[in-house]
Amino acid sequence: MKTWEEKDKEWIWHPFTALEGAPAPLFIESAEGVYLHTSDGRKIMDAVSSWWVNIHGHCHPEIVKAIAHQAQKLEHVIFAGFTHEPAITLAENLLRLLPPNFSKIFFSDNGSTAVEIAIKLSIQFWKNQGIKKNKIIAIQGSYHGDTFGAMSVGDRNTFTKVFSDYLFEVEFIDFPTPENEKDVLHQFEEQVSSGTVAAFIFEPLVQAVAGMKMYSPECLNQLLILSRQNNVITIADEVFTGFGRTGKTFAIDHLQQRPDLMAxxxxxxxxSLPLGVTVCSQKIVEAFTSSEAIKTFFHGHSFTANPITCAAANASIRLLLNKDCQDSIQRIHTHHQKFTDSIKNRPSVKEARCLGTIVAIELNTGSHTSYFNTIRSKIYSYFLDRQILLRPLGNILYFLPPYVITQEQMNEVYQAIRAFLNELERQDDGV
Ligand SMILES: Cc1ncc(COP(=O)(O)O)c(C=O)c1O
Known part of the structure; x- marks a missing residue:
């Protein structure tokens, strides 16, 4: 009889994982709150919210109940020519939370498809009006997903190199820092004033995969103003930042300007379940408001607006808006900020940054900041040995807890990070 581990190794291809040489995956039997329970009886704290998705922790009873209830009533129905209550309620819930310029919701399955749809809508927006614009602008270092359109607007790096001949052309502006903000705005203005730019896509305030790199709302506001002045459609990719991560419901809530599309x-x-949503402003919708086939948006996925998934989202939004959850987000932020301030001048820390419920520590490694920095596997196993899941981005260690985390559990992670920094600083030759 083969073990689970042997069967997994033989049959399953895991994401972002080499087929040879990678450590065997941990077998998780169940999960609750911030903890993952392994088959060998260990309890591991999920300090990265499982790729940044589990905002209310695992198996939250309210979400589980909503899923079970919906599954007994209507599990799925084709969404072309049919509709249902969970999708309509979700659209209403989202539009109520978003600024009033947004007026329609397009459903899909994941972050990459939500982005892909936003890109396609922005291109067709101009085509539908007979206006020729073909350029897209993005920010250096960005990550928008793994489908071809999403890869095209993302940073060109080791992940996308093999596909580079098949990615469409995109203009990249430099990542804005306090030192270069003026230059970036100038670069951007030059690009958009050409009159050929269809869209500008960005991760608002935080580039997540790039290493939780943060930039100022003032600069983003300026980029959005320049876009509007030059008739460029703006796409906010809030796949990572949405639903409380930056301390507000959406990262755009830190801005005065509004984008035209959001992923x-x-x-x-x-x-709990996979779902993507592309939110469209009335301006976008108007360019498609026609019965002509040529102006229709011909895009859809089999599981579009799956009722069980929508019911889970409605339960999750209810929880998010609850006072307990809002207080928790503020509490996490306050403690993250204190922790950041307490470690930022340590010799092993190049930079410590914090926004909302995100804390990121760029370690001094002596070599370049990179996803492939060798310190990555050292950090990963150090914390896993202490029953904490922290999955660094190269030499960037980040702590991104589910909002249900208690103060005691937060302190446990802070303490473990401090002990790790102590260890790094004790080594003779640095990190
Ligand atoms: C900002 C951003 N956009 C898009 C994506 C892609 O989402 P998904 O992995 O669900 O396709 C990610 C994933 O990390 C992301 O961080």
Missing amino acids: LSKGITGG
């Missing part, structure tokens, strides 16, 4: 996913169902 949402990850936290939308509290991490």
